[in-house]
Amino acid sequence: MSEEKYDVLIVGASLAASAAAKRLVDAGLDVVALERKKLPRNKVCSGILSPRGHRFLIENFGPLPRDILHEPTSCRGVTFHFPSMISISMDFEGGPTPHLNRKFSDYWAVKSSGLNVHEETSFMGLEDDGKVVHVRAMRAGIELKYTARYVIGADGPKSRVRHSIYPDYMKSIPWFMVGQKFQRIIECPLDEDYFHFWFHPALGHYTWSHARNRRQIVGVGFPSGGNLHEYHRNVETYLRDKHGVKLEPAEELEGCAQNFGPSLINRYVFGKGNVLITGQAAGFFNMLAEGMSCALHSGAIAGEAVVGAIQRNRPVQEVYRRLITSEAKRCTDQWNPFRIIFGNPHEADFKAGMRKLSKREQLAVIRDIFRFMKIYAPYGWGRQILSQSLIRLVRNKYPSGRWL
Amino acid sequence: MHIPVFERGIIPPDPVAPDSLKGIPRQKTNPSRWQGDNWQDFVRDLQSRGVTVCEGRADCSVFMTDAGGVAYSLPHGVVRPNSAEDISKVLRAAQAHRVPVTTRGGGLTTEGESVAFGGLLLDMSSMNRVLEINSDAMTVRTQAGIFWHQLAEILRRDNLDYLSAPLNLTASVGGTLGVGGIDVNSPRLGCSADQAVVLQVVTPTGDIVNCSERENPDLMERVLFGYGQFGVITEATLKIRKFTPITIQYFYYSSLRTAIEDLQFIAREDASDYSGILTILDRAITLLVAFDSDEREREFNTRWKRSLRGHGEAGFGLRMAGHYTMHPWRIKEAAYIIGRRFKLFPEFWRPEFMHHGKIIDRTVVFSRAVWKFWGGPQMVIPDLSSKAEKFVEAVERGNAVCRKYFRHYTLYCVGIKLRGRLPRYEMSCIPPDASDIAYGCEFEPMLRGTNYSRDYLQSFKNEIYDIGVDMGLSYYRFGGMMKGYIRRAMGDELVDKHLAMKKAADPAMVLNAEVIF
Ligand SMILES: Cc1cc2nc3c(=O)[nH]c(=O)nc-3n(C[C@H](O)[C@H](O)[C@H](O)COP(=O)(O)OP(=O)(O)OC[C@H]3O[C@@H](n4cnc5c(N)ncnc54)[C@H](O)[C@@H]3O)c2cc1C
Ligand SMILES: Cc1cc2nc3c(=O)[nH]c(=O)nc-3n(C[C@H](O)[C@H](O)[C@H](O)COP(=O)(O)OP(=O)(O)OC[C@H]3O[C@@H](n4cnc5c(N)ncnc54)[C@H](O)[C@@H]3O)c2cc1C
Secondary structure (H helix, E strand, C coil): EEEEEEEEECCCCCHHHHHHHHHHHCCCCCCCEHHHHHHHCCCCCCCCHHHHHHHHHHHHHCCCCCHHHEEEEEEHHHHEECCCCCCEEECCCCCCEEEHHHHHHHHHCCCCCCCCEEEEEEEEEECCCCCCEEHHHHCCCCCEEEEEEEEEECCCCCHHHHHHHHCCCCHCCCEEEEEEEEEEEEEECCCEEEEEEECCCCCCEEEEEEEECCEEEEEEECCCCCCCHHHHHHHHEEEEHHCCCCEEECEEEEEEEEECCCCCCCCCCCEEEEEECCCHHCCCCCCHCCCHHHHHHHHHHHHHHHHHHHHHHHHHHHHHHHHHHHHHHHHHHHHHHHHHHCCCCECCHHHHHCCCCCHHHHHHHHHHHHHHHHHHHHHHHHHHHHHHHHHHHHHHCCCCCHHH | CCCCCCCCCCCCCCCCCCCCCCCCCCCCCCCCCCCCHHHHHHHHHHCCCCCCCCCCCCHCCCCCCCCCCCCCCCCCCEECCCCHHHHHHHHHHHHHCCCCCCEEECCCCCCCCCCCCCCCEHHHHHHCEEEEEECCCCEEEECCCHHHHHHHHHHHCCCEECCCCCCCCCCHHHHHHHHCCCCCCCCCCHHHHHHEEEEEEEECCEEEEEECCCHHHHHHHHHCCCCCCEEEEEEEEEEEEEECCEEEEEEEEECHHHHHHHHHHHHHHCCCEEEEEEEEEEEEEEEEEEEEEEHHHHHHHHHHHHHHEEEEEEHHHHHHHHHHCCHHHHHHHHHHHHHHHHHHHHHHHHHHEEEECCEEEEHHHHHHHHHHHCCCCCCCCCEEEEEEEHHHHHHHHHHHHHHHCCCEEEEEEEEECCCCCCCCCCCCCCCCCCCCCEEEEEECCCCCCCCCCCHHHHHHHHHHHHHHHHHHHHHCCCCCHHHHHHHHHHHHHHHHHHHHHHHHHHHCHHHHCCCCC
16 A cells, blocks of 8 residues: 655644644645545534634634624623623624634635645544654545655544544543534523623533524533433423523534543643544643644644754654743643733733622622532642642743643 | 735724734735746846846755745746846846746845745845945945955955955845844944945836935935835945954853843943953853953953952852752753763864954954854744843843753843934834934754754743833844734834835835735
């Protein structure tokens, strides 16, 4: 069997991949991506891109075409709802931000990066002999072989690339299920310019709703093994009773598994030898499950690291781990209580929202947030977040020794 | 799905929301690599006309990035021209085959302006001969690919010198005339671009044209400060002067504002021949003044020195000692200042560059220090330029941004004498509202031994550039042209006016087209 040879092979053809490809293709390297699905492919996502991510897309891929947006085309900010029936709306700093249709936005980004994609080709495994990486893949039941000097795993939460170098990793972290149903609207008082999020321990670990293409999305996240329909029914009833949201029965449903957690506790996975892991596969996840901007930025850094390693003849892991420090810091800061209280690590101002409330309401909100956080207690993140935050305070960075 | 392609300079309406990303133009600022359509035909065409195109990976890889080290790309091929005729052939063929051409002198830009995103790279360093020295008219005629230090060496044989040039050794004459060129004597003598008397230019359509303030003045005004948009400079006739060794004096400050006010005072009163500010920390600031002659120095000592509020080294050392005794937790800062003082300052009086207590080669002395202490694979030097009145505020705001991003950084401030309001200053490093003397400040983090991602450095630069937009300033252009900012800072009307001129001069938009538009 013949082997195809490349400078860099990327697994996945999504946002992290397109950002990495942009850097690599621009530098004149020979790059290929393997994508399991046929493009353009669907991706479960709320599609709300932060202003920083929006700017990244424009600067690197050009003005956004209308075709890559859903209706409403933008999202003005986020509204938090609390069990005490207090709501806080926050606008994004830097103006409304795009509501991406991931099917087409990802395709557009990939095409604009100049990336050569082998579609419907699943990555199966790899071997890094120190000089080159041998990759096995499958297309239409046929096994294919590739070799590349570097491999970038940009294959999302259940990353098979990550699995091939750290076979036990999947078992070592908690997994969550997120699911969303699409329902026609009978009556919906929730402001359609905002993304709505509920801090309610009885509803789920992550509960949200927003408008898309004249339907309402109601979504919920919970520990793997739970029953989506039960969780969803519960949320739907709550929205109807407490917020007057009346919806037709669901027309469509989608869901997937999520590796939520590594960015909170500074436990990223960046790879080994000539294999780099990036995007959500590496554990990047901002507050409110905003994963696209950090996928784009971390992907670009992976691309830069390869270019830098080639140009300066340095080991790629060394270059990548140094360059990624700022992005890891930025992402983990989003969960750092000191940064949240004394700074503003987010792209919307929660504290300004709080200041508009009366003292009594503020106390109620703080109490509600603490009660909500208790449902995460079984994961033992609290102490780790605190210790990482203290180290950040003293050393102005998070320890890289915790990264894989 | 159809992927739309937008014509250069056209910014379509925003489908997200009219107020999304407040005011940031929806423009791709990291260009894609050109895909190579017609490349082979173009190469054959040139070869048949006797121009060699080097296409080897090694030939091209040398030009993968510029001094900024954040933009990376590869040309498809490189031409090292021997004459204006070679360049004319290149540009005629480029128009016909629509192949992008990037001119490169020393490659000291920092935003990728001299990086070829595919297409042809014109390596001007092959055109580096001095053609004629005229010591009556006090001018030199030289090929434009020459580096300033080569030019200085040749002039020195006749005890002559250029007027002003960038402090880095490997900037070329052509590249510098295209961006401005600022020296520590610019508060007196102006930009390097203003020293040019006559230019030979190859226009984007391949015509070889001479221009000066009398002959083809419009072209002259477009090419100077023109970022290579309106032609390739192949020859320049520049003003020169008698060579003189210099003496330097230093004054130390703990307040940026005071130091800047004194710098402006010196520039306004023409009290010294050279002046500039260089910080170690924002509480340890050096104001440097230098003189071409003993008379000028004597006059400074008797007339102006008393009015300056800076301290001598001993006095400043004592004050700092006092400060850090009261703030012992900042001891690391004190150690840094002392370390810097003992490493950096002796560079300015190394015996091999001194003669009878005077510096005999200021360019080498300054340039060596620049590379030795600030140099690295990534030169991050965003800057701001402003009229005198707004300068203190601009520097103080930029300083706050530096503090946020980096532990150690240097600010470098200098004045720039203007020659009235010439058309060449439009959309240039000269701020639109400045008269007489403008001021520039460069914000330079110390990156040695550290590593930051491109986006981290870009966010830092953006925050500095945002100050420019907010305060209506321009950019001194050490840092480069910042495509994403040009519309925000200069306004659509002005940029569109220049775009129209560019399209008229370069119908296929092939020459250095990624730099501004
Ligand atoms: C319900 C939900 C809502 C979300 N809402 C938001 C939001 O509003 N805003 C936001 O910013 N983020 C949101 N996110 C997160 C965001 O979708 C992800 O963080 C982001 O897509 C990660 O990008 P990535 O490029 O790292 O990976 P992915 O987008 O997951 O892409 C991985 C790619 O790799 C391919 N692939 C996987 N395995 C293989 C294989 N073996 N071989 C070949 N190809 C393979 C996949 O098909 C896919 O194309 C949401 C996520 C979910 C689940
Ligand atoms: C360490 C360092 C120190 C610096 N110090 C100073 C300083 O003290 N003062 C200062 O002013 N600047 C300084 N700069 C900025 C730099 O000197 C200017 O950008 C420089 O003058 C560019 O000259 P170059 O030959 O390197 O041009 P390049 O970087 O090669 O090109 C600059 C621009 O001009 C175009 N160009 C190049 N040659 C020609 C030509 N012959 N005809 C037409 N267009 C052309 C290019 O396409 C590009 O757009 C410094 C930069 C660095 C990295």
